[in-house]
Amino acid sequence: MGDFLGMGKVTDKTMEAAKAVYPDLFQPATKQAGKALETVFELGNTILLPIKLLNEKARLNFEKHMKKYEEKINEIPQENVTSVLPDIGLPIIDRLTYLTNEEIADLFINFLVSASIDNTVSQAHPRFINILNSISVDEARLIKYFYEKSISYIPVIDYDLNIEESGIMYPPRTEASITIIENGNNLKNEIELISDENINLYLNNLESLGILIKTTEKHIVKALDVYEMIDGMNWNKAEEIKEERLFDLRDQYPNQNSNISKRYGFYELTSLGETFVSICNNQ
Numbered sequence: 001m002g003d004f005l006g007m008g009k010v011t012d013k014t015m016e017a018a019k020a021v022y023p024d025l026f027q028p029a030t031k032q033a034g035k036a037l038e039t040v041f042e043l044g045n046t047i048l049l050p051i052k053l054l055n056e057k058a059r060l061n062f063e064k065h066m067k068k069y070e071e072k073i074n075e076i077p078q079e080n081v082t083s084v085l086p087d088i089g090l091p092i093i094d095r096l097t098y099l100t101n102e103e104i105a106d107l108f109i110n111f112l113v114s115a116s117i118d119n120t121v122s123q124a125h126p127r128f129i130n131i132l133n134s135i136s137v138d139e140a141r142l143i144k145y146f147y148e149k150s151i152s153y154i155p156v157i158d159y160d161l162n163i164e165e166s167g168i169m170y171p172p173r174t175e176a177s178i179t180i181i182e183n184g185n186n187l188k189n190e191i192e193l194i195s196d197e198n199i200n201l202y203l204n205n206l207e208s209l210g211i212l213i214k215t216t217e218k219h220i221v222k223a224l225d226v227y228e229m230i231d232g233m234n235w236n237k238a239e240e241i242k243e244e245r246l247f248d249l250r251d252q253y254p255n256q257n258s259n260i261s262k263r264y265g266f267y268e269l270t271s272l273g274e275t276f277v278s279i280c281n282n283q
Contacts (some may be wrong), residue, residue, distance in 0.1 A: 008114060026245045032081045033070040036116035040089035047094040058097045065096040065105055072113045080118050089113045091129050103140045107132055107280040114279045118263065123275050131209050131276060138193045139202050143211075145191050145270060147281035153204070157184040158263040159231050159238040161245055163253045175253060180241040180260075183267075184234040186226055202269055211273035219264035 044050060053059045069241040073081065092112050099105045111132065115124035135143070146152065158196045181204055188196040219227060238260050246258060269277065 002261055017160060031070070031080050032073045032076055032116075033066075035078065035081050036073060037093075039083050040086055040093060042096050043086050043090060044093070046189050047090050047158050049093065052094075052097045061100065062097045065109060068106075069112055072109065076113075076117055081116055082118050082119070082121055084112065084115045085121075088112075088124060088129065089125050095129075100130055101140075103137055103144070104132065104135070104218075107140055110282070111280050114282070120279065120282075121275060121277050124268055125275075128276055128279065131161050131211065132207055132280070135205070136202070137205060138198065139188055139193075141191050141193065142202060142206065143277055144189075144281060146273075146277045149190075152199070152269040152274065153220055153223070154185060154187065154212075154267040155220055155230065156203075156214075156228045156265050156267060157227060157234065158182055158265065159184065159234065159241075160261045160263065162259050163246075163249070164257045164259070165220065166216070171205050175256065177261075178245060180245060181234055181238050184230050186229050186233070186250075206273075207267070210270055211269050212267045214265060216263050216265035218230070218266070223266075 005223055041049075053062060089112065092115075095108060096105065099108065111124060111128055114120040124274050145154075161176075161178045161180045163176040165175050182198050185199060187193070188198055193199070203212065203214075209212060242258065242260055
């Protein structure tokens, strides 16, 4: 074994310790898991895997995740299993040594399984690792929600406060338009979230990651009942916010007319998002 960073003797000992933790995965081609991860474990020293596995918590964590991986990959015929590319396998293996949340870990494990199978490996893009590293537990639940419900959209309504200048000789002109509720939605009734007050943050983050895209001034026809529920949950709140904002703006816009308008829209999975949801769940 090569001397990695001048630590040859230590590396030999720690690799033996790592083999003792989960020997099947360090024995190439003895099982589907060994066949898929042989190259990855050969390069394990580059992420200091043997040393990390000397830590008991990391070892137990890693062993638990690897057992899940092995259970999934052993359901695949061996002839359909392929070697995982190191640029995908190494960062996932490294993450699984310290990832404690089971919901996010499951997405990583499913992605690793997808990268181990002939007919899905081409869709297992390295960018997905960065996406997985950038989502919260609630966002992982949103990803799972898309898969389990077999839907690709989330209906939303934006509520705007419009302040108008009116006159006898001309029609009303909008002087100001302020969004008072953004992305009113029904998700808290669909998904058990840890922090449902952060839904906007989650939607914006998934949009920035290229998973979702927002469309406004349009609506999903088959989701009219959902829009009705959203409006029922938000209209009174919009009226309350309207009164608060008008009080703050009374000096700037005295004696002006005001109204609330609604902009129907939806978040939709992008083509990248559809692949990501499938690859990280369909195992």
